[in-house]
Amino acid sequence: MKISEAALKPSCLILFQQISNEHEGSPSDSKRHALEQLMEASISNDRTIWTKYFNQILTAVLEVLDHSDSSVKELALSLITEMLKKQKDAMEDSVEIVIDKLLHVSKDTVPKVANEVDNCLTTLLAQYDPFRCLNVLVPLLVTEDEKTLVTCINCLTKLVGRLSQEDLMAQLPSFLPSLFDAFGNQSADVRKTVVFCLVDIYIMLGKAFLPYLEGLNSTQLRLVTIYANRISQARTGVPIDATQ
Structure with a gap:
């Protein structure tokens, strides 16, 4: 079911709060619900929604990658992959930030999270400016962190x-x-x-x-x-x- 702008607009603030803040009860469930709603919005690809809320959505989703619940991180990574595919023009301005964050999460020891990181990076590296990607990666080739x-x-x-x-x-x-x-x-x-x-x-x-x-x-x-x-x-x- 496609989410219209009218339906999403009043709930955007709530979704951002659910993603960014811890709540009493079941914070992981709250975040998963918000991410699922945003995933549905991404699949619907309503350009008006993404034009208005892209930066807020991306910022909130990247913050979730530091969450302790691996299932939440896995869902957030799936959403980022979807955004890389569907919101390519908007994502262009954030390539460096996204790569840097994905490299940080790539050290996760949970296989499903690591697989989703690889999917994200593969999608990004295949579609976005290779020279901008190199500008982020090359300086990190001297890192002492083995996984990175x-x-x-x-x-x-x-x-x-x-x-x-x-x-x-x-x-x-x-x-x-x-x-x-x-x-x-x-x-x-x-x-x-x-x-x-x-x-x-x-x-x-x-x-x-x-x-x-x-x-x-x-x-x-x-x-x-x-x-x-x-x-x-x-x-x-x-x-x-x-x-x-």
Whole structure:
């Protein structure tokens, strides 16, 4: 059932209060109800509603991501994903804020929450300006937080495919040093993520990327080369060495 502006307008303040404030009784239930109402409003995609209330809604929903109830956070993340799809023009101005918040929540230990964060980031990285996304992610490649680092490198890998070869070459100096440093991280998960990011870059740029790989030691270079050949063979039927 579509929510009309007339129906939503009087209740908007109440919804924001339910999302932002704790209430006696069952605060989680109150927040879930408010988020469900906003989800319905997003699905209905009433442009007048979102033009008038977008900033308030986004601010309130982002605040919910700090809630202790994982089911509330999961619902809030689903709503953000829906907003990224349906309110793209309005969301453009908040890309950096949303990415930063999602990276913070990506450290959540609840699998369903982590999955919803990944859905949000995948949607955002696929549809919004890749250079603005890079501006947020690249500085965080030096973080000492393992989970954040893995997430940032995964995001970088997703963005690589959206850039032209020329743009990717121009961006390499901004993140390769940090990526190479992360290759020496004590965490196997971090190192594995770095490998697949470098492999995707290698497959995209071909022999033009080889001079940059001189920054790796022999073991690291062999690992990247082996995986690049395997993945290239699987994708195109030809190992990358054969295309050089």
